[in-house]
Amino acid sequence: FPVFTLVRLLGLAAVAGIFYWAVHLRGGMALSTDEESKLPLFNVHPVLMLIGLVALNGEVLNLCCKCKNSFLWYSDILDTNFNGLVIFMHAALLAYKTVPGTKKLKKLVHLALQFLAMFLSLIGLWAVWKFHDERKIDHLYTLHSWLGLACVIFFSLQWATGFWTFWYPGGSRSGRASLLPWHVFFGIFIYVLAIATSVSGLLEKSIFMQSAKMIERFSTEAMFMNWLGLLLVLLGALVILAIVS
Amino acid sequence: FPVFTLVRLLGLAAVAGIFYWAVHLRGGMALSTDEESKLPLFNVHPVLMLIGLVALNGEVLNLCCKCKNSFLWYSDILDTNFNGLVIFMHAALLAYKTVPGTKKLKKLVHLALQFLAMFLSLIGLWAVWKFHDERKIDHLYTLHSWLGLACVIFFSLQWATGFWTFWYPGGSRSGRASLLPWHVFFGIFIYVLAIATSVSGLLEKSIFMQSAKMIERFSTEAMFMNWLGLLLVLLGALVILAIVS
Numbered sequence A, B: 001f002p003v004f005t006l007v008r009l010l011g012l013a014a015v016a017g018i019f020y021w022a023v024h025l026r027g028g029m030a031l032s033t034d035e036e037s038k039l040p041l042f043n044v045h046p047v048l049m050l051i052g053l054v055a056l057n058g059e060v061l062n063l064c065c066k067c068k069n070s071f072l073w074y075s076d077i078l079d080t081n082f083n084g085l086v087i088f089m090h091a092a093l094l095a096y097k098t099v100p101g102t103k104k105l106k107k108l109v110h111l112a113l114q115f116l117a118m119f120l121s122l123i124g125l126w127a128v129w130k131f132h133d134e135r136k137i138d139h140l141y142t143l144h145s146w147l148g149l150a151c152v153i154f155f156s157l158q159w160a161t162g163f164w165t166f167w168y169p170g171g172s173r174s175g176r177a178s179l180l181p182w183h184v185f186f187g188i189f190i191y192v193l194a195i196a197t198s199v200s201g202l203l204e205k206s207i208f209m210q211s212a213k214m215i216e217r218f219s220t221e222a223m224f225m226n227w228l229g230l231l232l233v234l235l236g237a238l239v240i241l242a243i244v245s
């Protein structure tokens, strides 16, 4: 049963869904706009957040289950203490099998993809921040925004410490080996957090639009957003299943 | 580092927090009320949901990390195929070490605690449903309510299949052994779902109250609810950490 194919399909479906929502139902995106509502600016936010922190990041996590029966790099790491998180470590190592090329090249792919994810999510964050400024809405008053800020900060820290430990200057062999399980654990935690944050964003956006009488409770759009939220939950469950199984 | 003590403390803090909120900030709870707002009826909902599906359920999950270095019951199950989920199986098995008494008694404790959790959550659900009826609010229009309904249904199914497989009539030995990892995986999934649902409930309640001008964006109460949401996320992360480590 190819979980990773399903994960990729669901990830694509989520990205397609949020694009459809932003472009077709919400009238499009723009990084700067003369429209008084400033809504095209807002619409950039969910799209880039979902692409960066959910789809791309999930794709990177998902790589790890592709070849879970081979242990090519295993010997590289067996010289250290194991703990319970070791199961994730296997997962991590196995990622190297899926991208062709040297170990260094594979690291570079991981590092670069996660950089792209971080970059997109920072633009997405900038867009909603600017939207709030231009519309004179307070910053950081919702639980969604708190979770979201934590998420982006953790992601950036994770990237920086990953870079520092595994790329340049890089720790000692045993240092790297003992940090890897934590790197993977936090990577998974951030992923789950990104899904919870996105779900809460969809929920509040839908409620805001209902309060503003822009959409009805049972309108097609409201139902579409609810289904998209359920899709994200399913995606998260599957990525975790893929990693632990 | 005793993660399980911390998990218990955070669980207690979350329960204390939601009680404080319902009783002190929201004016109390009642299963039937003459107040026109019907809000005391609503207030039963978050409290019972948190106690049942997050705190009690988390307590049950948490038991599994208490004695993670002993493998008393291990031999009982080793005659089957292992797969990656086996790590959770260990966790599951180890729960038996923490409650004194026979294996049967420990199963009974697990079964009974989860029954209590299910029972409380069904009353909590009934309360919000009745609240919606009496105030003539639609049912099941939010993403929160969809996630919540899925959560309660999954929890009940999990209970029923757990009972059927492991208690009465009970499957064959190999049947039980091969179902256990799935039982544990779904148990953890439901737990994470319950946390995400509760976070989304806190978020929407806060936004509803802000739209109704009952509270201000940066009021003590709004900030309190946001912190409670963050506490729940931390709790979820720790329970998962406890289980995998």
Ligand code: HEM
Pocket: A057, A060, A061, A062, A063, A064, A091, A092, A093, A094, A095, A096, A106, A107, A110, A111, A114, A154, A155, A156, A158, A159, A160, A162, A163, A164, A166, A167, A180, A183, A184, A187, A188, A190
């Ligand atoms: C926020 C950014 C990052 C996240 C969320 C993240 C997450 C993860 C996850 C989930 C794994 C295990 C699964 C997998 O192998 O794909 C992993 C493995 C790994 N990561 Fe990261 N990572 C990030 C940035 C980095 C950076 C900048 C480096 C520097 C080179 C790095 C180095 C590694 C290494 C060496 C492994 C183990 C072997 C491997 O599979 O590539 N990570 N990371």
Ligand code: HEM
Pocket: A045, A046, A047, A049, A050, A053, A125, A128, A129, A130, A132, A138, A139, A140, A141, A142, A143, A144, A145, A146, A147, A148, A149, A151, A152, A193, A194, A195, A197, A198, A199, A200, A201, A202, A203, A204, A205
């Ligand atoms: C992991 C993904 C996401 C992160 C990290 C994130 C982060 C944030 C942050 C930090 C803010 C606060 C901006 C400010 O205070 O100026 C915000 C606002 C907002 N986001 Fe997101 N977001 C994510 C996904 C989404 C999605 C998918 C939606 C769906 C429509 C959404 C809807 C909103 C809305 C409506 C606001 C404005 C109201 C508020 O401040 O809560 N977000 N987001």
Ligand code: HEM
Pocket: B057, B060, B061, B062, B063, B064, B091, B092, B093, B094, B095, B096, B106, B107, B108, B110, B111, B114, B154, B155, B156, B158, B159, B160, B162, B163, B164, B166, B167, B180, B183, B184, B187, B188, B190
């Ligand atoms: C919705 C209700 C339930 C949930 C969420 C649930 C969840 C879990 C979880 C997370 C575990 C692994 C951790 C642990 O050992 O505590 C587990 C183990 C187990 N569960 Fe359940 N469970 C439920 C109901 C039941 C029922 C009704 C039975 C019937 C006897 C049952 C039988 C078992 C058995 C035999 C184990 C493995 C050994 C053990 O640790 O007790 N479960 N369950």
Ligand code: HEM
Pocket: B045, B046, B047, B049, B050, B053, B125, B128, B129, B130, B132, B138, B139, B140, B141, B142, B143, B144, B145, B146, B147, B148, B149, B151, B152, B193, B194, B195, B197, B198, B199, B200, B201, B202, B203, B204, B205
């Ligand atoms: C796992 C825990 C929870 C579950 C399973 C759950 C489930 C549900 C369900 C099924 C409904 C729909 C009732 C109807 O349509 O008549 C609902 C409504 C509601 N719940 Fe929860 N809930 C949970 C936790 C919470 C928490 C912690 C809060 C925080 C205040 C909350 C706030 C609300 C609100 C405001 C409503 C009414 C609006 C709506 O239908 O979404 N819930 N809940």
Ligand SMILES: O=C1O[C@H]([C@@H](O)CO)C(O)=C1O
Pocket: A076, A077, A093, A107, A165, A166, A167, A173, A174, A176, A177, A178, A180
């Ligand atoms: O930089 C790395 O550290 C670990 C491991 O080699 C440590 O032993 C790993 O897989 C890398 O690519």
